[in-house]
Amino acid sequence: MSTDLTPRMNPYKAAPAAYKPLVDLQAYTDKCGLEPSLLELVKTRASQINGCAFCLEMHTREARAAGESEARLYLLNAWHESPLYTDRERAALQWTEAVTRVSETGVPDEAWKAVSAVFSEEEIANLTVAIGMINVWNRLAVSFRSLHPVTEEQQRKTA
Secondary structure, eight states: OOOOOOOOOOHHHHOHHHHHHHHHHHHHHHTSSSOHHHHHHHHHHHHHHHTOHHHHHHHHHHHHHTTOOHHHHHHGGGGGGOTTSOHHHHHHHHHHHHHHTHHHHOOOHHHHHHHHHHSOHHHHHHHHHHHHHHHHHHHHHHHTTOOOOOOHHHHHHHO
């Protein structure tokens, strides 16, 4: 893996027509009726799995804005070992991991049983599209080396 952090290109400027449908679908999933905090947990967890710093910075910031606690964000990578998540969140996170790792897991029946026990079919459809969207954004950001915002204070600490 490269340590070069230089962005490769800005795909949004290079092919804006290709990105408009993605932005529109993202707007739909953000307003689909699922809890904003749940969606941010899902986006953050998928971004952890995919190693997307840009999306991790964005979605942990947005999760905090949606009222998410620091403890739950810190423990998200080990959610299955923490009592801080509801059954609904646990099912969504299990589903997120299975869908994100589809090439490894094939989306096991266990994940389906968990998600279908606490979500309606419409919610599962919307949740799965939301998971798909964050995976698309992760792949784009990692491929083009999109850099997350860095404050002046953060820059000073790394200098």
